[in-house]
Each structure stands twice: as C-alpha cells, then as structure tokens.
Amino acid sequence: MTKLKTNNQKIIMPAFIKLMDVTHQAGSQHQLSQPKLDLLQPLRKWLDELEVQNRKLAYFLAKLIPAQCPFERDLMLFGRKIAHIPPMCKLNPLYDQLVGLRFRALCYLVDQCGEDIQSYC
Numbered sequence: 001m002t003k004l005k006t007n008n009q010k011i012i013m014p015a016f017i018k019l020m021d022v023t024h025q026a027g028s029q030h031q032l033s034q035p036k037l038d039l040l041q042p043l044r045k046w047l048d049e050l051e052v053q054n055r056k057l058a059y060f061l062a063k064l065i066p067a068q069c070p071f072e073r074d075l076m077l078f079g080r081k082i083a084h085i086p087p088m089c090k091l092n093p094l095y096d097q098l099v100g101l102r103f104r105a106l107c108y109l110v111d112q113c114g115e116d117i118q119s120y121c
Contacts, residue, residue, distance in 0.1 A: 040093050047097035052108040061105035062120045065098050 052058045069087035076082065089095050109115040 044094065044097050047094065047101055050101060050104075052101075052105045055109070055113055058105040058108045058113070061102055062109065062117070065102040065105075067102075067121055 052061065069089035071085060071089070072087040073085040074081050074083075075085065092098070106117050106120060109117055109120075
C-alpha cells in the first residue's frame with residue numbers, strides 16, 4: 001500500500017497502482033497532450049445500444065453476420081500448403097459490436113420466439 005498526503009488527509013492506494021513521478025511527466029507530456037479522435041465511436045455506441053425486438057430483424061442479423069471469420073484460408077498448390085491467410089475479422093473496427101449484435105439477435109430468437117438456433121451456429 002502507498003500512502004499519499006493531501007490537505008492533511010491520507011489517501012491509501014493499492015500497491016499495484018504506480019504513482020507518477022512529476023519529474024518524468026515533462027518528457028512524456030507530448031504523448032498525453034493530444035487526445036485521440038475516434039470517428040467510429042457514435043456508430044459503435046449505436047450498435048451497442050441497438051435492441052432486437054423484431055423476429056424478422058433477428059433472422060436477418062443472424063444470417064447476415066457470420067458466426068466465424070470467413071476469410072481464414074490455407075492456400076494449397078499441388079497438395080502442399082504454400083500460404084496461410086489469417087482471420088482478419090479482428091481488423092474490423094466494428095467487430096466486437098457486430099458480434100454482440102448477432103448474439104443479441106440469437107438470444108431474442110431463443111428467449112422471445114422459442115426458436116432453435118443450431119442452424120445459425
């Protein structure tokens with residue numbers, strides 16, 4: 001535990017939180033001075049807040065959004081593997097939101113509609 005003293009009040013911080021040294025702050029100030037602008041944040045927020053409350057929409061989303069990354073491939077030539085294309089879904093900046101939306105659609109189909117979703121997996 002680390003104790004700080006401010007205005008005659010003690011603040012106790014867990015040991016895993018490292019206190020910043022003021023002398024080292026000046027060198028790293030240029031890195032912290034400019035906040036990063038995330039242009040996709042409104043779209044991410046909209047996708048995260050989108051509620052599935054319609055059977056047709058749930059079917060559409062479950063069919064549209066794949067369960068696995070469809071891009072991973074092994075390139076074969078004369079029966080020998082010459083190259084491997086890794087899954088590129090994680091490069092999609094909206095990957096987590098789309099997977100969450102698909103999950104909510106499948107949950108709606110199971111919970112509200114009583115559907116069997118094995119054909120979507």
